[in-house]
Amino acid sequence: MPFYDLNVPWSTPNSELPRTLSFLAESYLIEPNADADVCAVGYNVVALNFTITGKLPTNFACAIPDPLPFVVPSKLTVLRRLTLVLTTPVNNAALTQLASSYDILAVRPVDEKSLLLAATSLDSDIVSLDLTQRLPYFFRFKTLAEAVKRGVRFEVCYAQGVGGDAVSRRNLIGNVQGLIRASRKRGLIVSSGAASAGACRGPWDVINLASIWGLGQERGYEALSEEARKVAVTARLRRTSYRSVVNVVYGGEQAAKSDKKAEIREKGIQDVQEKRKVHVLDDTSPAESEKPVSKREQKRRRKAELEKHAETKGSVVTPDHTKM
């Protein structure tokens, strides 16, 4: 299971960034035949995070260039994320427009009202709070649960706590515990928020921290891998699919998968049609249904099918139910 780090801050003079990405991706290659998915030392997917505070920009293009201006480690997948600090009220239309040029959208509430807004109505993928501040409100299960049900995940950033400042560390731990308690260990993701390579920590170290703070090792592992993957995937589906129909892409295995779905669907339709045919025959002419299909008729039908198959090449051939 690959590890995700969904918050690596992006800023325009980004001298530290190539080194940070290298550090995050850093892993010692062990046996060549070992399971390539199990990478306990480094991260596989990283999201560069661009933060907007205050007014929304008029230009909705992605602030993070594509391709990136420096060399990225080859094993690392880089996503682009936008974080909107909710100092001004925002509506969903503006959000979706902004989000379309990024891979992931996050919102950062600044007070309880904006947290409620973000959790219940705003169309974002992640709700990221600044957990190094003393929050004047408590987290409530109802708000968090509703958000998680909608597919929104809450993010914990560890870098500022690990940085060395005792006050932010204490606040972080206290707030994380409140978040874990209120969310009942569901719907949380952990990310770094690391501005430099020195603030990054290995995935298992982060999981250990999460387990000390109350999340537990299994949930911590999920938070770093499975939940984060869900965020990335749902974010992509939100942008590329319509009403839960995923785009069908022709290309090797993916083609086979979608074809299988189509095949099952078509088979289902065929079955129903066949059943209908039988019913009709029963109703109108019982004599004909008893007579077996003549060889001439069989040959004619086979030929028709071949022609149909030749016409629609590459699509699925439905099985012929008459030829038992």
Place this chain on the structure above:
Amino acid sequence: MVRLKHRYLLVNILYPGPVATPRGKDQQTLPDTIQFHKPTSDSLTPQMLMRLIRDGVAELFGDYGVGVVAGSLQVKYFSAATSTAIVRVSRAHYRLVWAALTFATRLPHPLDEACVMQVVRVSGTIRKSEEEAVRRARMGIRKAQSAGTWMWDESTIGQGHGNVGSEGGSVGGAEAGARPGIEDIEDDRSESGDSGD
């Protein structure tokens, strides 16, 4: 017979900061992998490492932390050349020491270098930790060699940061032992009724 059970943490000391290139004139920088895993200076002794851990536990978990951990805390192995250490902790409280290592940002005083301590393997016996240390050292050498040959074959200048992915071999490195190791240990803990996660 009551047996004191321990956990042996295999710790890597990584250096995220930039490193002065050995060849000054030539503008080629070392590949990032080699920079991150560079050797520690000889002035870091196992005793200093112990003190670092104990102070870290004291800062994070107070007197309680030091109390439960100090009795069986020991640096069993330390190699400055590979920046690797094996730390022994009592089984019940190894997470505290692990957290103290995670929160460590700089090496202790005369060195004062920015570092990242990464626990690479947790095992119940010292032998497994040793084997893992040996395996990683071997992989490190192999990786450094291949990174070096890449650099010299390409003979490009200023190719600093892109080298991590250039080594041949498996994609997305596999810490083959560690994950099952940790899970085994977790099962063991839950069986013996330790208060856990």
